[in-house]
Amino acid sequence: MTLILIFLSAAIINNFVLSYFLGICPFIGVSNKISSAFSMGIAVTFVMTITAIVSWLVNNYLLIPYHLDFLQTVSFILVIASLVQFVEMVIKKVSQPLYRALGIYLPLITTNCAIMGLALFIAMKNYDFLESIFYGLGAGIGFTIAIVLMAGIREELDLADVPKAMRGVPITLITAGLLALAFMGFAGMITI
Numbered sequence: 001m002t003l004i005l006i007f008l009s010a011a012i013i014n015n016f017v018l019s020y021f022l023g024i025c026p027f028i029g030v031s032n033k034i035s036s037a038f039s040m041g042i043a044v045t046f047v048m049t050i051t052a053i054v055s056w057l058v059n060n061y062l063l064i065p066y067h068l069d070f071l072q073t074v075s076f077i078l079v080i081a082s083l084v085q086f087v088e089m090v091i092k093k094v095s096q097p098l099y100r101a102l103g104i105y106l107p108l109i110t111t112n113c114a115i116m117g118l119a120l121f122i123a124m125k126n127y128d129f130l131e132s133i134f135y136g137l138g139a140g141i142g143f144t145i146a147i148v149l150m151a152g153i154r155e156e157l158d159l160a161d162v163p164k165a166m167r168g169v170p171i172t173l174i175t176a177g178l179l180a181l182a183f184m185g186f187a188g189m190i191t192i
Contacts, residue, residue: 010138023114045140052136
């Protein structure tokens with residue numbers, strides 16, 4: 001039951017994008033079309049889940065036993081950069097159209113603060129191995145939900161009669177704020 005609560009907390013209640021405001025760059029940058037937003041969400045989910053596993057292993061089997069806790073940030077940055085390079089190579093081999101569609105935003109996963117936040121939250125909350133996996137998967141699914149919702153709304157806004165001064169970035173930021181307000185309604189439902 002705890003694992004399900006951790007998953008739901010990370011995916012919906014404490015959504016990294018809409019509650020913690022982490023990962024805003026790809027959230028705004030890739031949410032023009034549902035197809036590319038979903039692909040980015042899947043890539044981020046994969047990286048977050050693998051990051052949760054590897055960062056937990058590095059933290060609990062290398063940093064803590066040897067009293068190297070002060071190297072957490074540097075270690076997590078190296079883990080994330082390596083994993084993103086791996087994902088980029090796989091996507092490039094498997095799907096060239098997807099690789100081109102994600103463009104510059106794929107390497108930006110490396111600097112996605114949501115992934116770094118995930119690694120630091122896992123260490124801060126002292127999750128065990130299984131809890132870390134569920135937390136990483138939930139955070140990735142939450143990112144995917146947020147970016148796909150935003151992409152769907154933005155596709156509809158392209159067809160709407162938006163005042164000229166509000167087109168583009170202004171209406172996108174207002175929409176993101178309204179989505180964040182909607183997700184804030186879940187705040188406090190689960191505290192894990």
